[in-house]
Amino acid sequence: MSTTTLEVEALTKHFPVGTALIRSRVHAVDDVSFALRPGTITALVGESGSGKSTVARLLARLYQPTSGRVVFDGKDLARTRRRRELLRYRANVQMIFQDPFGSLNPAKTVRHHLVRPLRIHGLHTDRIDDRVHELLDTVGLVPPERVAAKYPHELSGGQRQRVAIARALAVEPQVIVADEPISMLDVSIRIGILNLMLELKEKQDLAFLYVTHDLASARYVADDILVMYAGQIVEQGPADQVLAEPLHPYTQLLLASVPDPSRDGHEEIEVRKGLAAAAVDPPDGCRFVGRCPISVEVCRRVTPPLVEARPQQSARCHVNAPSPAIREEL
Amino acid sequence: MTQAQVEIPLAAPAGRSRIALPSWLTLLLANPKARVGLFILGAIVVLALLAPLIADRESAITFGRITFDTRKPPSWHHLFGTDDHGTDIWAEVVWGARRSLPLGFFAGLIATVLASVFGILAAYASSALDGALNVIFNVFLIIPTIPLLVDINAFLHSRGMLTMILVIACTLWAFEARILRGQALTLKNRDFILAAKATGESTWRILFGELMPNMISRIAAAFVLVFYIAILVDAGLEFLGFGDLQKPSWGVALYWATVNSSVLQGEWWAFLFPGLAIGLTVLALTLVLAGIDEVSNPRLRGLGRRRRRIWRVPFKREA
Amino acid sequence: MIATASAEPRTSADRTEPLVELRRLAVEYGPVRAVDGVDLSIAPGEILGLAGESGCGKSTVANAVMQILRPPARIAGGQILFNGVDTIRMNREELRRFRWRNVSMVFQSAMNALNPVMRVGDQFVDMMRAHERISKRDALARGGELLDLVGIDTRRVRAYPHELSGGMRQRVIIAMALALRPELVIMDEPTTALDVVVQREILQQVKTLQRELGFAVLFITHDLSLLVEIADRIAIMYAGEIVEEAPAGEIHRAPRHPYTVGLMQSFPPLHGPIVRMTGIPGAPPDLASPPAGCRFHPRCPHCRPEDAELYARQTTERPRLLEVSPAHSAACHLVERES
Numbered sequence: 003m004s005t006t007t008l009e010v011e012a013l014t015k016h017f018p019v020g021t022a023l024i025r026s027r028v029h030a031v032d033d034v035s036f037a038l039r040p041g042t043i044t045a046l047v048g049e050s051g052s053g054k055s056t057v058a059r060l061l062a063r064l065y066q067p068t069s070g071r072v073v074f075d076g077k078d079l080a081r082t083r084r085r086r087e088l089l090r091y092r093a094n095v096q097m098i099f100q101d102p103f104g105s106l107n108p109a110k111t112v113r114h115h116l117v118r119p120l121r122i123h124g125l126h127t128d129r130i131d132d133r134v135h136e137l138l139d140t141v142g143l144v145p146p147e148r149v150a151a152k153y154p155h156e157l158s159g160g161q162r163q164r165v166a167i168a169r170a171l172a173v174e175p176q177v178i179v180a181d182e183p184i185s186m187l188d189v190s191i192r193i194g195i196l197n198l199m200l201e202l203k204e205k206q207d208l209a210f211l212y213v214t215h216d217l218a219s220a221r222y223v224a225d226d227i228l229v230m231y232a233g234q235i236v237e238q239g240p241a242d243q244v245l246a247e248p249l250h251p252y253t254q255l256l257l258a259s260v261p262d263p264s265r266d267g268h269e270e271i272e273v274r275k276g277l278a279a280a281a282v283d284p285p286d287g288c289r290f291v292g293r294c295p296i297s298v299e300v301c302r303r304v305t306p307p308l309v310e311a312r313p314q315q316s317a318r319c320h321v322n323a324p325s326p327a328i329r330e331e332l
Numbered sequence: 333m334t335q336a337q338v339e340i341p342l343a344a345p346a347g348r349s350r351i352a353l354p355s356w357l358t359l360l361l362a363n364p365k366a367r368v369g370l371f372i373l374g375a376i377v378v379l380a381l382l383a384p385l386i387a388d389r390e391s392a393i394t395f396g397r398i399t400f401d402t403r404k405p406p407s408w409h410h411l412f413g414t415d416d417h418g419t420d421i422w423a424e425v426v427w428g429a430r431r432s433l434p435l436g437f438f439a440g441l442i443a444t445v446l447a448s449v450f451g452i453l454a455a456y457a458s459s460a461l462d463g464a465l466n467v468i469f470n471v472f473l474i475i476p477t478i479p480l481l482v483d484i485n486a487f488l489h490s491r492g493m494l495t496m497i498l499v500i501a502c503t504l505w506a507f508e509a510r511i512l513r514g515q516a517l518t519l520k521n522r523d524f525i526l527a528a529k530a531t532g533e534s535t536w537r538i539l540f541g542e543l544m545p546n547m548i549s550r551i552a553a554a555f556v557l558v559f560y561i562a563i564l565v566d567a568g569l570e571f572l573g574f575g576d577l578q579k580p581s582w583g584v585a586l587y588w589a590t591v592n593s594s595v596l597q598g599e600w601w602a603f604l605f606p607g608l609a610i611g612l613t614v615l616a617l618t619l620v621l622a623g624i625d626e627v628s629n630p631r632l633r634g635l636g637r638r639r640r641r642i643w644r645v646p647f648k649r650e651a
Numbered sequence: 652m653i654a655t656a657s658a659e660p661r662t663s664a665d666r667t668e669p670l671v672e673l674r675r676l677a678v679e680y681g682p683v684r685a686v687d688g689v690d691l692s693i694a695p696g697e698i699l700g701l702a703g704e705s706g707c708g709k710s711t712v713a714n715a716v717m718q719i720l721r722p723p724a725r726i727a728g729g730q731i732l733f734n735g736v737d738t739i740r741m742n743r744e745e746l747r748r749f750r751w752r753n754v755s756m757v758f759q760s761a762m763n764a765l766n767p768v769m770r771v772g773d774q775f776v777d778m779m780r781a782h783e784r785i786s787k788r789d790a791l792a793r794g795g796e797l798l799d800l801v802g803i804d805t806r807r808v809r810a811y812p813h814e815l816s817g818g819m820r821q822r823v824i825i826a827m828a829l830a831l832r833p834e835l836v837i838m839d840e841p842t843t844a845l846d847v848v849v850q851r852e853i854l855q856q857v858k859t860l861q862r863e864l865g866f867a868v869l870f871i872t873h874d875l876s877l878l879v880e881i882a883d884r885i886a887i888m889y890a891g892e893i894v895e896e897a898p899a900g901e902i903h904r905a906p907r908h909p910y911t912v913g914l915m916q917s918f919p920p921l922h923g924p925i926v927r928m929t930g931i932p933g934a935p936p937d938l939a940s941p942p943a944g945c946r947f948h949p950r951c952p953h954c955r956p957e958d959a960e961l962y963a964r965q966t967t968e969r970p971r972l973l974e975v976s977p978a979h980s981a982a983c984h985l986v987e988r989e990s
Contacts, residue, residue, distance in 0.1 A: 049846040062530045092532040105523035109545035119531045158934045166527070173531070188704040189873050189917045193930030196919075215847065218876075222919035222928070245921070259851035262921045263879035263903045 007176050007209045008038040008061070008095065013070035013080075015056055019282060030056045030280045032233040034070070035308075038177055038209040043199065045220035045241060046213045047256070048230035051279025054213045057230075058181040061211065062097040063088065074177075093123050096170035100182035102162035106154040112138075112165050113150040119172040137168040141198060160191035167198065171206075178202075179211045184219065196223050217260050221245050229253050232289040233280040235308060239315030249317035251294050288320065296321050300331060356548070359627050366623020372616035376609075380429035392423035392580035406601050413601035415585075416592040421601055425609045427580035432563050432613065435493055439562035442501035443508060444555040448547070450505075451512030452539050455520055469513075472506035477565055485574045492576070496569075500562045508554040515550050519543055549628030553621055560617040567610050582606045668735065670695045670834055670867050671716060671754075676729035678711050678720065683938045684727070685711045687891040690972065695834065698861065698868040700882030700899065702875045702914070706935050708891040709871045713837045716869065717756050718746055733835075751782060755828040759840040761820035764827070765812040771798075771823055772808035775830065782831055797826040802856055818849035825857065829864065837869045842877075854881055876918045879903045884978075887911050890936050890946040893972055897979035907981040909951045945970050945984060953985050961988065 013034040016027040031053045038044055048054040059065050061072065063079075072080040079091045099105035106115060116134045120126055126133040131150075138146035141164040154162055163183060170178050180199065184192040200223055202208050214220055220227055224241040229250065237250040248254045281289065288294070288301040301320050310316040311323035320328050360366045379386070399418030406413040412421035454465040481499050488495065519525065520543065528542050544551075569575060570583025577584060585606035589595070594602035669692035678686040686708040693699045703709045714720050716731055718738055731738045733753060741749060758764050766774055775794030779785055785793075795805040801822040812820055821841060828836050838857075842850035858881060861868060870882055878885050879899050886896040887910065895908040906912045913931035933950040936942055944966040948954040954965045961984060970982040975990050 049848065059526075064526055064530060089532050092530060097527070097530045099523040099527060101523055105527050107524040107528075107542055107546070109548070110542070118528070118533060122532045160934065169527070169531070188935070189875070190704060190913060190931035191934070193917050193919075193928045194932070197927070197930075217847075218919045218921050221921060222925060242925075255848060257921070259848045260921055261874065261877040261880050263876050264920055264922060 005039070006037040007040050007074070009071075009073040010037070010057075010061070011035050011071040011073065013057065013060060013072065014068045015053075015060055015065060016068045026282045028280050028282050029233045029284055031060065031067075034230075034233075034235050036228055036235070036238065038211060040176065040209050041203055041207045042225040043203055043210040043212050043223050044226045044228065045224035046211055046228045046230060047215065047217060047220050049215055049279075052230040053233040053280055054215075054230050055181055058097065058179045058211065058213045061095060061177075061179050063091060063095075064097075089123070093173045094175050095177045095179065096173060096175040098163070098166050098170055098178060098180040098183045101186055102159045102166065103154060105166050106162055108154050110153070111150065112152050112154075112157075115165060115169050116150070116172050119169060123173050125173065133172075137172055138165075140171060140202075141165070141168045142194075143168070158191075159187050160194060163187060163195055164198070167195075167202075171202070175208070177209045177211070179213070181213045182215070183212075185214070185216065192219065199223055217245070217256055218262075229256070232284070234289065234318060236290065236319070237315075237317040238308070239312070243312075243315055249311055249315060249322045250290075250319050251296055251322070252290050253317075255293070288318070300328060304328070360620075360623055363623040363627055365619045365626065369616040369619030369621075369623060372612055373620065376429055376613055376616070377433060379426050380433055383426045383430055387423035387426040388420065389423065389427055389580070391418075391420040392427045393419070393578060403597075403599055405599075412605040413599070415588055415594060415599065415602040417588070419585075419588070421585065421605050424580045424585045425582065425605055428582040428585065428606065428609065429613075431493065431579065431581045432566065432610070435497055435566055436559040436563040436613075436617075439497045439500040439504070440555045440557075440559035442497065443505040443558040444551055446501065446505040447508035447512050447554055448544065448551050451509040452516045452543060452547075454509070454513045455516030456535070456539055456543070465513075469506045469509050472503065473510075475503050477503040478569065481565070481569055482572075482574060485569075496566055497562070500565055501558070504558050504561060508558070512547060512550060512554065515547055516543060519546055549624055553624050553628075556617050556621045556624065560614045560621075563610065563613060563617075582609050586610075669693060669732075670734065671869075672730075672732040673712070673716070674730040674732065676712070676715060676731060677727040678708070678715055679725055679727040681723045684941075685724070685891055685938060686715065688729070689888075689891075689893055691886060691893060691896075693835065693867050693869060696861075696865045696867055697883045698870055698881060700878035700885040701869060701871045701888060702873065702878055702885060703888035704873055704935055706890075706938065707888040708938075709888050710839055712888075713756065713839050713869065713871055716835075717750065717754055717837060719750075719756075748782075751778070751828075751833065752831045753833055754835045754837060755831070755833045757821075757825050757828045757836065757838040757841045759843055761817070761824045762812065764824045765820065767812050769811075770808070771810055771812065771815075775808070775827060778827060779830060793830070794826075797830055798823070800829070800860065801826045802852075818845055818853060821845060821849075821853060822856070825853070825860075829860065829866070832864065833866060835867045835869065837871070839871045840873070841870075843872065843874070850877075857881075875902075875914050887914070890941055891938060892946065892969075892982065894947065894983070895979075895981040896972070901976075901979055905979075907975055907979070907986050908947075908983050909953055909985070910947050911981075913950075942966075944968050945982075961985065 013031055015031040016029055018025060019028050020026040034057055036044065046054045046057060056065065060067050067080050070080060071078040074091060074094060077087075079087060082088060113134055116137055117130055120130055120133060134150055135146035138144070138149050143149045143161060143164050157165065184195050187195065196219060199210060199212070203210055212220065212223060221241055227238065227241040227244050228235050229237040229244070229252065231252050237244060237248065237253045244253065245257065248257060286305050287303055288297070288306050291297045291301045294301065298321060304320070306318045306320045306328075307325050308316045308318050309323040309325045317323035361370070383389070401410065401414050402416055402418040404410055404414045410420050410422060412425060414420055450465060450469070454462045457465070477500060480503060481496070484495060484499060525538060525542060528538050533542070567583035567586065570581055571586045571590070573587055575581060575584045575587060586603065589602040589606070592602070671693040673689055673691040676686055676689045677684060689712060691712070701709045701712065711720070711724065714724070715726060718741075720726065726739055733749070738746070738749060765771070769777070772791050772794050775797065776787055776790040779790040779793060780787070791808065795808045798808055799805050803819055803822055803826070807815065807819070812823070815823065825841070842853055845853070857868070870878065872878060879902065882899045884896065885899050885902045886893050887902070887908065888894070889910050895902070895906065895911045902911065903915070906915055910931070913929070916928050917930045919925070919928060931950055936946060936949070942949050944964070945951070945954070945968075948965045951965070954962060956962050964984045968984070970984050970987065972980050972982040973987055974980045975986055
C-alpha cells in the first residue's frame with residue numbers, strides 16, 4: 003500500500019499586475035489539490051499559461067503560494083522560512099527544468115553540479131567523487147570520470163538533461179518535479195529520458211510530477227494525470243482512464259487536437275475563441291465556458307467544483323460531472 | 333553498453349601544453365589583439381621591474397636639480413636624451429612606469445571589486461534595496477573625477493598615489509556597477525540559478541559562486557577599463573601641474589616638457605618618449621580589452637571552432 | 652516522383668511535370684556540408700513533408716529553394732528547378748520577382764517575419780507594393796480580405812503584432828505568404844511554438860486553403876506524427892541527405908529505413924497498447940566530419956561487424972536512394988540487399 007509522499011491542498015498563486023492604483027491579480031494557480039505517491043508518475047498536463055509551470059515552481063519552493071498547503075511528511079511547508087526546515091524539504095523535493103542548457107551553469111563542470119548538493123546536505127562527504135560517478139552511472143552517462151570533467155557546452159542536450167536528473171538525484175529525494183524535461187530535446191532522444199524516468203520510478207520508488215503539454219508522452223509514462231486549464235485542475239484520474247474516456251470538454255478538445263497517425267480520418271475540431279492562459283481577475287463561472295460546446299446557463303454563473311463522477315476520476319464540469327446541488331438544478 | 337546508457341564519444345584529445353596555463357589565459361593568448369596588447373604590457377612591466385638595474389633613479393627627478401647634461405638629444409649615454417633640467421628621460425620613463433602601473437592596477441582593482449559586489453547585490457536584492465543602491469550609484473556617477481581631484485589637491489596638499497587611487501576608484505566604480513547590475517539581472521532568472529536555489533544553496537554562494545563566475549569577462553573588461561582611465565587621469569592631472577614634482581612620473585615629464593617649451597626648442601625627445609610611454613600602455617590595455625570582448629562574445633570571434641559558452645542559445649532543438 | 656541516382660525512367664502515375672525539382676543539391680557552410688546531394692521533387696498542389704531532427708539540413712533546403720541563403724552558406728552544387736527553370740542561375744532582378752510570387756515562406760516564429768513597430772495592414776501594403784503596382788487603399792483592402800481568408804477579423808488589420816496572440820500572428824504570416832497567390836508555400840516549423848489546440852486550428856485552415864487555392868506546400872518539421880496526418884508524401888532527412896521518401900500512409904505503416912523506423916519508435920501512441928519504446932541511441936553526427944559510408948551506421952541496430960560483408964559496405968559506401976516499392980524509396984544497404 004503506498005502512502006502519500008506529498009500532498010497539495012487548495013494551492014493558489016496570484017500575481018499582481020497593473021499599476022499601484024488599479025490592483026489586478028492574475029490567477030495563475032487556483033485551488034489546486036492533488037497527492038503524489040511513491041513509485042508513481044503523475045502527469046500535469048496543460049497548455050502554455052495554464053499554470054502548470056507555476057505549480058511546479060511552487061512545489062520546488064521557488065515561489066511562495068498565496069494560499070494553500072503543501073504537506074510533506076505531515077508538515078505544511080508552504081510558507082516556512084526557517085532554513086533548517088526548508089533544507090529538509092529541499093532534500094526531499096527536487097526539480098528538473100525545461101531548458102537543458104539553461105539549467106546548468108555554463109562556467110562550471112558537471113562534477114561541480116553534482117558535488118554542490120552533496121556538500122550542502124552533507125551526503126557521502128568522505129567519498130564524494132565515488133558518489134558523483136555513481137550518480138552519473140545511474141543516469142547512464144558513461145564513462146563517469148570523463149563526463150564529470152566536462153563543461154555543459156561540451157555535452158549534447160540529452161546528456162545535459164541527464165546531468166540535471168543526476169543533480170536532482172544527488173540529494174536522494176522522494177519527489178522529483180520535472181517541468182517539461184523533454185520538450186527542448188530532439189525527438190529521438192526524448193524516449194531515452196522518459197525511459198530513464200520510468201526506471202527511476204521503479205527502482206528507487208520515486209514520486210514524479212511530470213509537467214508537460216504533450217499528451218502522448220504523458221500517456222506513455224504517467225500513472226495518474228491532472229489536466230489544467232486557466233489555473234484550475236479541470237480533470238484528474240488514472241491516466242489511461244482519463245485519456246480513454248475523458249469527462250471534461252477541454253480534455254476532449256486536447257485529445258482531438260493532438261496529431262495521431264493511427265487514428266483513421268480526423269474530425270475537424272470547432273474553432274472557438276479562448277485561451278488556456280490564466281485570466282486576470284476572473285469572474286465566477288466555468289473558465290472554459292467560452293469555448294465549450296456543451297455549456298448550459300449555470301456554467302456562466304457558478305464555478306464548477308471538482309466532482310468525482312466515476313471511481314477515481316474527477317472533473318470540473320456541471321454537465322459531465324455535476325455536483326449533487328447542480329444536478330437538482332439541471 | 334545497455335540501451336539506457338549514453339556513451340560519450342571518444343573525442344580527440346586536445347594538444348597537451350607543456351606549461352599548465354590557466355584556461356582563461358590560453359584563451360586570451362589565442363586572440364591576436366590580446367596577444368599584442370599583453371606583449372606590450374608585459375614589456376613595460378618588465379622594464380618597470382628592472383628599473384633599479386637599468387636606470388638611475390636620481391637622474392629621473394627633475395625638481396631642484398643642478399646638472400650640466402641638459403638638453404641633450406638621445407645618445408648612448410642618455411638613451412632618451414635629457415630635458416632642460418638635465419633629467420634623464422629614459423630614467424624618467426622607466427621609473428615613471430613604477431607609478432603608473434600600480435596606480436592603474438589598484439584603482440582598477442578597487443573599483444572593480446566595489447562595482448561587482450554592489451552591482452550583483454543590487455540585481456539580486458529586493459526592489460527596495462535595489463532602489464536604494466541605484467540612488468547611491470547615481471550619486472557617485474555624478475561626481476566628476478578630475479575636478480574632484482583638483483579640489484582634493486588644493487585642500488589636502490596630498491599628491492600621493494594612495495589618494496589618487498582612492499579617488500579614481502571611488503568616482504569610476506559606479507559606472508561599472510550599473511553595467512554589472514544589468515548583466516546580473518539577465519542571469520539571475522536563468523534556470524541554473526533557480527536550480528541552485530532549489531538544491532538549497534545559500535544566497536551568498538549563489539551570488540558569488542554561481543552567478544559571478546558567469547560575469548568574469550565583463551568584470552575583467554571593467555578592470556582593464558578603469559586601469560587605463562586611471563593612468564590617463566593621473567597623467568592628465570600631472571600635466572596640468574598637480575603632480576608631485578619630487579617623484580618620477582610620465583605626466584610630470586610631459587608637464588616639464590610643456591613648461592619648458594621643449595618642442596618649440598626642437599627638443600622633441602622630452603615630449604615624445606613620455607608621451608609614447610603613456611600611449612603605448614593605454615594602447616596595450618585597449619587591445620587587451622578588445623581581446624576580452626572578442627573572446628567573450630563568440631559572434632565576434634570569426635570562424636573560431638569554440639562553441640558558445642556563456643551566451644544563451646536561442647530556442648532550438650538539440651540532440 | 653523522384654529522380655533516382657541511377658536516372659531510371661519516371662514511373663509515376665500522374666504525368667504532370669514537377670513544380671519544384673532539386674537535383675543533387677549541395678549547400679555548404681564553410682567547411683561543413685549541411686546538404687549533401689539531395690534529390691527531391693514537389694508536384695503542383697501536393698503537400699510534401701520534410702522531416703528530420705535538428706541539424707539534418709531541412710531548414711537549409713528550405714532556404715535554398717527560397718534562395719535566401721546568406722554567407723557563409725553557399726550553394727555548392729546541384730540544381731533547383733522551378734517549373735523547369737534553374738533558380739540558382741537567376742540574377743537579382745529575376746530572383747526578386749521570383750520570391751514571394753512563385754514561392755513564399757512561413758517561418759517558425761511570426762516575430763521573425765513581422766515588423767513589431769508597424770501595423771499589420773501596413774505590412775501587407777508594404778509587401779504588395781513591392782511586387783505590384785497597386786494603390787495603398789487597394790492593398791489595404793486586399794490585406795483585409797486575406798485576413799478574412801485565414802479566419803481573422805478584418806478590423807484587426809489596424810493592429811500591431813504584439814496585440815495579437817501567437818496563433819493569430821502565425822495566421823497573419825500565412826496570409827502574407829498567400830498574398831500573391833504563389834504556387835509553392837514553404838512552411839518551416841510553422842506551428843512548433845504553438846499550443847496543440849491552436850496548432851490543430853491553423854493546420855485545418857491551411858488544409859482548407861490549400862484545397863481552395865491549389866498551392867503546393869513544402870512542410871518542414873520534426874514532428875513526424877503531424878506530417879503523417881497532413882502530408883501527401885514524406886521525405887526523411889538525416890545528416891544532410893534524404894534517407895527515405897514515400898507516401899505519408901506508407902511511411903507510417905511500412906517504414907523501411909532504420910532511421911525512419913527509429914523515428915516512428917520515438918512517438919508514443921495516443922491510442923492502443925502502451926509498449927516500451929526505444930527511440931534511437933546516440934546523437935546525430937557532426938557534419939564537419941560525418942561518419943564514413945552510411946551516415947547512420949553508428950546508430951543503426953542493423954550495423955554489426957558479425958555481418959562482415961554488409962558491415963564493410965555500411966562503413967565505406969554511401970547508400971543510394973533506390974526505389975523499394977512504387978513511389979517508395981530508401982537509402983539503405985540492408986534494404987538494398989533485401990530487395
